[in-house]
Amino acid sequence: MAQAPVDTAAVNKKRLLVLGSTFAAGYTSMLVSLNKAWYDEENRTEFHWFNDNMQWKQMDKAGHFWSAFHQSRAGIDMLRWAGVPEKKAILYGGLTGIILQTPIEIFDGYQEDYGASVGDLVANTVGSAAVVAQELAWQEVRIMPKFSFHTTRYAEMRPNVLGSSLAEQALKDYNGQTYWLSVDVGAFLKKESKYPKWLNIAVGYGAQQMVYNDPEANKAAGLDHYRQFYLSPDLNLMHFKGRSKVWNTALYVLSIIKIPAPALEYNRKNGLKMHALYF
Structure with missing residues (x-):
């Protein structure tokens, strides 16, 4: 607001x-x-x-x-x-x-x-x-950058760089990270619109098969690194604000994270791919 x-x-x-x-x-x-x-x-x-x-x-x-x-x-x-x-x-x-x-x-x-x-x-x-x-x-804020993460097999190949623990991998393993722009569609529509104000649309970006920061080193290791693009529904958590300061603060903090949801992925290796639940 x-x-x-x-x-x-x-x-x-x-x-x-x-x-x-x-x-x-x-x-x-x-x-x-x-x-x-x-x-x-x-x-x-x-x-x-x-x-x-x-x-x-x-x-x-x-x-x-x-x-x-x-x-x-x-x-x-x-x-x-x-x-x-x-x-x-x-x-x-x-x-x-x-x-x-x-x-x-x-x-x-x-x-x-x-x-x-x-x-x-x-x-x-x-x-x-x-x-x-x-x-x-x-x-x-109508366009909110968000983050999601899942573990990958690549961290095991180079744990000193990509992380040996879950916390380190979330920070260092770019293969498991996805960055999103979550658009508050309802904020761009007229007030009388019946579009659900809690429903955002998010576009995401990720990449795979990156064990080395240098592209040539990845190729030498037999890896074909590539980009990933996503389209997914998202929750506008700030829509659910209430009277409780604790509740509102929790929503504020959680709003930086993309919730798990179905997602459509495109990449050059596999084309279009549907995920029933992606995080």
Whole structure:
């Protein structure tokens, strides 16, 4: 739902202090956890740039877009909660994704096997800009990036890179990840439309047979990596908001995930394929 602009005098300094403190603690914790998950066993070098735009079928770029979008979305809504005027909340909160994602590139820049990526920085910026643009245009999010994951056999082939545990695989195994754009169709229709407001339509993107980041290394291993495209119904979870703050918060968090549903897939190897339930 769109929110009315908030007067400057309504800014809640106590809430801003809580936000600042929580952000600092959470930010530090995230950086420590990320450093442990990704970089503990990597060799370090001087800061440098690396062009990885042709790797992983751009699944990593989709991940950066998704992450930055939702971090900026949360930043905007938290500033609203603190009573910051609407346009300032959107513009300042919209920077959250860029602020949170940039240290990842700094970490990458010191790794011997790769480096800081301009492509990642662009994906971060586009992700943050996408939520800002929707908030300014419609005063709400109508096209929601979402994520889904399933385990694959490829992680076993290179667990040090694709993950040895379920949590690591969800983060690192691009073969099992799917990124979606879930469209709130009802928001684009007239209010008197009988279209069910809870029903979204989602388009998804994934890729398979990627054990190595380098396309030539995949071929040498006998793998034929390829892209996957999906079309699937989705739930507009925010439609089910009620009076309970706990319930509404749960819906807000879960709205970043694509629910399991039937899906139509297309890829160059198998053509069209129907999944009775895809996640």
